[in-house]
Amino acid sequence: GAVVSQHPSRVICKSGTSVKIECRSLDFQATTMFWYRQFPKQSLMLMATSNEGSKATYEQGVEKDKFLINHASLTLSTLTVTSAHPEDSSFYICSAHRGDTEAFFGQGTRLTVV
Amino acid sequence: KQEVTQIPAALSVPEGENLVLNCSFTDSAIYNLQWFRQDPGKGLTSLLLIQSSQREQTSGRLNASLDKSSGRSTLYIAASQPGDSATYLCAPPSGGSNYKLTFGKGTLLTVNP
Numbered sequence A: 001g002a003v004v005s006q007h008p009s010r011v012i013c014k015s016g017t018s019v020k021i022e023c024r025s026l027d028f029q030a031t032t033m034f035w036y037r038q039f040p041k042q043s044l045m046l047m048a049t050s051n052e053g054s055k056a057t058y059e060q061g062v063e064k065d066k067f068l069i070n071h072a073s074l075t076l077s078t079l080t081v082t083s084a085h086p087e088d089s090s091f092y093i094c095s096a097h098r099g100d101t102e103a104f105f106g107q108g109t110r111l112t113v114v
Numbered sequence B: 001k002q003e004v005t006q007i008p009a010a011l012s013v014p015e016g017e018n019l020v021l022n023c024s025f026t027d028s029a030i031y032n033l034q035w036f037r038q039d040p041g042k043g044l045t046s047l048l049l050i051q052s053s054q055r056e057q058t059s060g061r062l063n064a065s066l067d068k069s070s071g072r073s074t075l076y077i078a079a080s081q082p083g084d085s086a087t088y089l090c091a092p093p094s095g096g097s098n099y100k101l102t103f104g105k106g107t108l109l110t111v112n113p
Helices: none
Strands: A006-008 A012-015 A018-023 A032-038 A042-051 A069-074 A076-081 A090-099 A103-105 A109-113 B004-007 B010-014 B019-025 B033-036 B046-052 B056-059 B062-066 B071-077 B086-091 B107-112
Touching: A006 A090, A012 A018, A018 A032, A018 A090, A018 A109, A032 A069, A032 A076, A042 A069, A042 A090, A042 B033, A076 B019, A103 B046, B010 B019, B010 B056, B019 B033, B019 B086, B019 B107, B033 B062, B033 B071, B046 B056, B046 B071, B071 B086
Parallel strands: A012 A109, B010 B107
Antiparallel strands: A006 A018, A018 A076, A032 A042, A032 A090, A069 A076, A090 A103, A090 A109, B004 B019, B019 B071, B033 B046, B033 B086, B056 B062, B062 B071, B086 B107
16 A cells, blocks of 8 residues: 655654654555644644645644744655644544545654653 | 544454454544554554445454444454554544544553463
């Protein structure tokens, strides 16, 4: 199957610093990627749609200045959590669609802000 | 707004049992529906994708059905194994998009040896 790779899998950072998470589609091109967030024992919530070559589209309630998204190529999208605070600690996961429909997800990134 | 409910929330069965996981969704104007499994602390693994024109899709011991009109999908797992233990998620798209997936809380399956 198609592979989406996400890095890092775990990161611990100090409050006030920024953290970058990478999402790569390894064997197909993705003009659109998606970023989700998952709190413990909760469902995945869509944060934003990453569009290659243009601005990301954010879901209601998601701060675009807090969660910076860059989709500079057809295989790479990055999510930067800026000025991270403990409440930003969560599981972040990206996805990309091959063709028109099937979605493939990365391995996820566990962010802990201390 | 698409809302997804999965029943049961948790299920524990002995190895070898056949089981059914249920998913219901509120917006039936969907093009497809995808089933995933998630292992603890891990990402999602795609299991099956059902197109709106299909009623069933099979992969190995897994069979998923889709009834758009009633807003329901089921995942049937035959001859369950301990390795099937995971959280199972169904994800219909929402907002008229093929791509924006909506997730419920999933069904936590435990298969006991």
